[in-house]
Amino acid sequence: MSQARSDGGAGGARKAGGWRRFLPPPWRNPAPVVGVLRFSGVIGAVTPLRQGLTLTASAAAIEKAFSLRCLEAVAIIINSPGGSPVQSTLIHDRIRAHAAERKVPVVAFCEDVAASGGYLLALAGDQIFADASSIVGSIGVVSAGFGFDQAIARLGIDRRVHTSGTRKMILDPFQPEKAEDVEKLRSLQAEIHENFKALVRARRGAAIEGREEELFSGEFWTGTRAFELGLIDGIGDIRQVMRARFGDRVKLTPVATARGWLQRLRPGVARQSGTEGATLAGQAISAIEERALWQRYGL
Numbered sequence: 001m002s003q004a005r006s007d008g009g010a011g012g013a014r015k016a017g018g019w020r021r022f023l024p025p026p027w028r029n030p031a032p033v034v035g036v037l038r039f040s041g042v043i044g045a046v047t048p049l050r051q052g053l054t055l056t057a058s059a060a061a062i063e064k065a066f067s068l069r070c071l072e073a074v075a076i077i078i079n080s081p082g083g084s085p086v087q088s089t090l091i092h093d094r095i096r097a098h099a100a101e102r103k104v105p106v107v108a109f110c111e112d113v114a115a116s117g118g119y120l121l122a123l124a125g126d127q128i129f130a131d132a133s134s135i136v137g138s139i140g141v142v143s144a145g146f147g148f149d150q151a152i153a154r155l156g157i158d159r160r161v162h163t164s165g166t167r168k169m170i171l172d173p174f175q176p177e178k179a180e181d182v183e184k185l186r187s188l189q190a191e192i193h194e195n196f197k198a199l200v201r202a203r204r205g206a207a208i209e210g211r212e213e214e215l216f217s218g219e220f221w222t223g224t225r226a227f228e229l230g231l232i233d234g235i236g237d238i239r240q241v242m243r244a245r246f247g248d249r250v251k252l253t254p255v256a257t258a259r260g261w262l263q264r265l266r267p268g269v270a271r272q273s274g275t276e277g278a279t280l281a282g283q284a285i286s287a288i289e290e291r292a293l294w295q296r297y298g299l
Contacts, residue, residue, distance in 0.1 A: 032072040035065030044084025055090040082116025095124040130223035140218030
């Protein structure tokens with residue numbers, strides 16, 4: 001049995017219209033359908049040839065999920081450590097737009113991680129469920145990088161950059177960090193953080209039971225603790241929740257996000273363009289960065 005707050009979605013399968021009594025028996029009362037969208041991985045473009053979760057890659061699948069026949073709800077399954085706040089918001093907003101247009105409830109399910117931008121995606125759900133051991137939260141903004149100014153000085157490398165604006169080289173990793181650059185970055189982070197907090201307040205509303213100082217600190221919790229804080233509505237998985245809501249006949253229909261043509265062809269593209277070595281190097285760096293995001297949550 002799943003543990004959950006009161007049901008905010010549809011109360012059950014819609015009753016068949018009067019015209020259906022003229023159909024053969026199997027068609028008179030079709031099984032309720034739940035479209036299932038899976039969002040797994042880092043959000044945003046990882047490299048030009050290796051895409052993470054983006055609206056461009058997800059838009060067609062989102063539209064298809066909301067267009068299924070006999071649709072009762074759309075479920076979104078999330079397993080993401082976050083990434084681009086812009087792409088997170090774009091995907092969230094597209095799901096909410098379809099939900100409003102089709103008047104279909106959305107239920108979000110957190111798997112291993114729904115943190116940072118991953119939790120922002122979960123906010124697209126009218127209800128959010130997680131496993132007791134899921135990692136949920138991290139409502140904050142982070143920027144990370146490396147400083148190479150001392151390294152190139154030791155190697156005797158002379159870097160030459162010419163600009164037409166005095167601020168075009170802000171936060172250049174090959175120059176010593178400047179206080180005014182860091183202050184600019186922090187002001188941007190604060191603005192993005194405020195947008196994130198406003199969305200949490202709007203979507204979770206009175207369900208929030210934790211103090212904002214704690215909830216919006218960037219901290220993350222298990223699904224059990226997230227339930228206590230009001231960040232999610234219950235402990236349970238998609239099969240449990242949807243059967244409890246729509247009955248054992250409910251049909252869970254996965255809708256896959258199409259891979260971009262560059263992803264399908266990237267080995268050939270790299271060879272033809274003569275940049276295979278650079279591509280492999282870029283892939284290695286992006287893989288390290290992606291792994292670091294997952295490891296932040298102990299995975």
